[in-house]
Amino acid sequence: MEQASTPPYLFGDLLALARLSWIRQMAARLGERGYPDYRRSDAAALRLLRRGPVPVGRLGAGLGVTRQAARKVADGLVQRDLARTVRDAHDSRVLNVVLTAAGTAYAQAVTEVIQALNREFGQRVDPAQLAAADAVLRAVFAGDSALQDAAAAIRPPRPLSTITRLSNAMVLSPDRPG
16 A cells, blocks of 8 residues: 655745735835835845944845945935945945945834834734744755855843743832833
8 A cells, every 4th residue: 555645845945925915014014114126135234324324345244245246235325315435434445335324214114114024013923933943944944155154143032931030020010110
């Protein structure tokens, strides 16, 4: 008697759908705020550039892409008047990417939307699920050295014991405003 085969679990497909959903939610919410031209590279690039001028090469490292790909991201921001490129004051060989006033406002909107999505997602799952998801996602790109620096900058969620202690402290604190 032949056994029925079990189809493989398509983790990569589910991961791709989750990423697509996140991008669509970002685009929709930014569109509601008056930014209809959201691109996948915007979130990471703008959050790096909010800190100040960034050389194109370092932008690439922060995004986990080549210098050439980072230059395309920078050019896209420049074409949309969100950034400009300037030669470094100390080394004319270095090309820095700097946000414009419009880029700074857009970066703020992107950051606020990301925070809202993260908060909403965190409310839909318990801390143990979030920690497990973090571990799984880090395992996906563990072998990709180009992404290691970018991933290292993302803090994992707080351990369940820390969250439990914080929650208990908030509930038990007699001077906590209600």
